[in-house]
Amino acid sequence: MTEPVPSDENLKKVRERVMQLAREIEQLSGQELPAPVFFQEFLTRVVTAVGARAGVAWLLDESGRLNLAAQMNLEQTGLRETPGALGINEKLLIEVMQTGEARTLTHGGEAKLPTEHVLVLSALHKEKKCVGVVELFQRPDVPIKAQSGYMQFLEQMCGYASRFLEGRRRSLETNADLKNQFWTDFEQFSLRLQRSLQEQEVADAAASDSRALLGCDRVSVAIRKGRSFRIRAVSGQSSVNGRANLIVAMRKLSRRVIEMGETLVYTGKIDGLAPQIEKPLAAFVQESGSRMVMLVPMFENEALVRKQGEEEDRERRKKRPKATGCLVIEQIAESEPAPQLEQRAELVADHVGAALWNARQHGRIFGLSLWKLIGRMLEWFRGRKLAITAAVLLGIAALVAVMTLYKLEYPVKAEGKWMPVEQHAVFATYDGLITRDGIRIPPDQLVRKGDILIVLQNDELDGQIEEAEASIQKQKNMQGSKQEEIRAT
Template sequence: MTPTQSSASGSSSSGGQNDPKNRYGRQIEEAFEAASRLAGSALSPADFYQQFLNRTLAAIDAPAGAVWLRTPQGFLQIACQVNLESVGLENRRGGRQCHNEVLRQVFQAAPPRPLMLEPNGRLAPNQAAPAAAAGDPSIPAANLTDYFALFAPIVTPDKAALGVLEVFQDPALDPKLYPTFLNYTFQMAGYASQYHQFSNARSATGIERTFTQVEGFARLVHGTLNPTEVAYHVANEGRKLIECDRLCVGVRHARTKVTVEAVSGADVVEKASTHVRRLRKLMESVVAWGETLTFKGVKDAGLPPDVSYSLDEYLNESQPKLLVVLPIRDEREKDQSKPARSVLVLESFNPPEDAAPMTQRLELVAKHAAPALYNAAELKRVPLKFLWWPIAKVQEGLGGKARFYTVAGVAAAMVLIACMIVVPYPLRMEAKGHMQPVEIAKVYAPREGQIRRVLVRPGDKILPGDAVAELHDAQLEGEYRSLLSKVNEAQAKRDTAARMLGNPRLSLEERLRVSAEESLAQLSVDSSRKNMGSLDSAFNATQARPGWFVAKTDDFDRRLKRPVGASKWTVLNDDRRENLVGRTIRPSEEILRVGNLEGAWQVELKIPQRNIGQVMRAFADPKIQKDAGGRPYLDVDVLLASMPDDRFRGRLYQDDVAAEAVPVKDEHDENEPVVTAYVKLNLDDMPAEFRIPEQQFVTGLEVRTRVRCGDHALGYSMFHGVWEWFYEKVIFWF
């Protein structure tokens, strides 16, 4: 048991249950147990020190504290703190500088030892260690606060300083407790030292595990001689070892041309894509340069022009914060004038501050990948080795190499042409579109007016007939005011006539005249109120607020099916309040758009005019598929932008294809007429594997589709665009 624990236990046996020493003794023992558990945990340093500091302060009811740790440059930096701003370091002139001087001396003291300063107390000359005394003599080491300041060093097993634990204690306690608090702080700092010791041990275990992974990686990449397989093993397994975001592998099969063989995380390398083409250009320029290219957010001005240009082009496509292009050369590549056979590209989008370990792991991966890629590339250079013997026999029987090549070319051409004519293949017409609910409604103002308030936000659920915006129209207000004036005037006439009819001395002739005036006044009141009611119903207005009216949502289409309880519209627009409030809206201008997200969904397609003919011919095919109701339809392959690796299925009915083509700007900013069509999704009789997950139903999501227009000859399905161009430009011309 530690001295502090012994003294705390003694006080516990001699004092009462409410004695501060007894209470603090129990709390200190509990804090030691909690700190011991934290020291052996696998928490990150930030989480450990936050929990550790909270537990340290709670045990002795300290109001504030902090943990300071050494940076790689050797300075102290705060790791975590609790209420440090409340102790008043800034209240007195020079308070922060004096406090920092105390921290420096405690941190540099040799041997390490705890330190306590009374409120507004200074460090005595005999308390400063010789190794720590060489500071600025104009800044004294002092505690210029109203609290006791307790300092304890955090050290390594060989007594090297790691940091300082600092605790501020209330000065109103029994003075005999403060030495106990100091000893307690020193021992808690020891538990922090143990945490670093255990963390280093875990790091050593991680290094052993890394060597095991490297050994497995080496066996894997040398297990095949297929260049693509080797490259994918290097990319995927090497990325795990390096702990980067992306690792790409390129192999030089020709003299200067590099092939992007593998990209980590991608099953297929789309060599025609812009990203892969720019990556290949970057690889080729760096391989030709022969040096390692390292980009950490700022481009080196001394790069060769080709490397600099290809780097700029690639950074326009991908924006990594760390990019390393490393040409790797096998020991058997003796000719240094030739470029390296292989190249690795490391990309990290959120690299650590110190990227040196990642670069070292890349070099380790390159050391094992270089011979494996070299072996696979050399084997690939051997042409058709498994066909040598039978090809040689056939070539000999035909009478020479030239005749063999001629016969083989003619046979291959005939087989290819036969396949193009005989083999059936589905003809697919491409079209782009956007996903949307089947049931969408636009909200308009019932009349022209100025929007004063928008009542809904994006994503709000509202009922049919709910108000979405409040508007005001001065003309409507004038109409209300005029009608109210007529009502008041008519009511006044009616009341005057009623009072006159109550006069018994009124003659019969005058009584008839007054009675007629009363009837006319009542008719005027009723007519004006009826007109006001018409305004209320026509413009969603109210007599209580003349000139004010609201825009409401429409009712649901009762012909469409919807799940039980799905009876609300969802606001689809973004937050448009800043653009709408204060703006005068005409009845033809859309205010908001709402949709029934719980109902059916569809894809709004824009079919180019060059493809609509094939679609309509497919509907005329008597072998076309039909649903349970006998309606013919075409299957549509659907590819979502949010799930590019999965293919889903939809249906296109003929009555969902518009009969009019409208011009739309294409990707080249040219007007190309398109035909709008709607593809139904997730119908009841569709198999489950063809249905789109409901969480992917997002209004406006970009969708790429291919409409299946029946089986045609393989050649026509693949090259129908070429045939149509040839027919239009050549045959039709004659």
């Protein structure tokens, strides 16, 4: 009975198998094969490496429409049988063509999927233009942690396919036209870096544009803020997942390089490297599968106006510039860096570092939004607008002064009534008629508490008073008669 193979050994065998398939795809990219034959072999190896259910390679035709160049197990996905699935799938392919970025689409996300499968898509490039898309149909129950790994692997393999479409790698050092093109592209690259003062926008532009400029497979931007280190941008990705294994390994390696402040170049051998670099470098190479890795540090900007003098020069030489980040440049297919890659990478790193440092200094301004608002308001008062505004304000001030200092009579004809300066409402207990004789207080006379002001005339009350008086008189008469009777007895 044989012993079960340990899980670590199984994992090692799987990694070796995947790397073997990647090397086979690399070899195919350098062969002269018809496009359908290449992509059929390409899909066979990619689908096998990631364990997908199916795969499709789409290429643009002369009319600009996507056509199926090769497929593997497409009939098992139900894409053609499901009503409306082809239209939904075409829309997703067009979105990838427009952005040029690899994507992983799952159910429950923003995009509607044509089938039950998880889709992994990556664009194919030729002469810096998207000319096709490779689409993998992955199992619905694929772990979320593995999805980013599948996308990165497919993106790397699409780099080989793009090289196959290019036909051969351009030699920048021997072709004068390409040299001129490099400096033209570099000028556009530098211009785009300076168009924004937002650190994230500068990092995204640096990662996406420097990849094509340097002719490598992937460029990442790592930065340092205080004691924290972060991967700010990765080419081909709209956002960075800080918990991904590749990003974690890249951050650890970048931290060592930034702390040293020296360029690190890995071409397949770790011999001769510092001990603190070997372990994070080995972990990163294992996760990324890159054959060449170059990390170029970026430094703070030096002051444009320097103090003159021997002592200042001596202190400046003693002071070591502080690294604020680094560029991580990777080649998947070749272990030897392209000619002049290191020199051009350092040139790019200087410009990227300066742009990031300016953006960081700009973001440190306290109350930046408020100052921007005030600045926009003050900017409006420039040139002729300032003179017009001053003239209008002076005119308004003069008008107010004239209206305040000079008073003019303004006759008005109207009907009015005299009203007392002070008046108070007085309410009687009963309703009644006010007569001339009932007014007991003459005009302009002060009254005191308890004074009778008005006597009201009320016929009903007068009748009640008369009845009461008659009743009283009757009672008095009866009382008098009784008293006389008593005296008589």
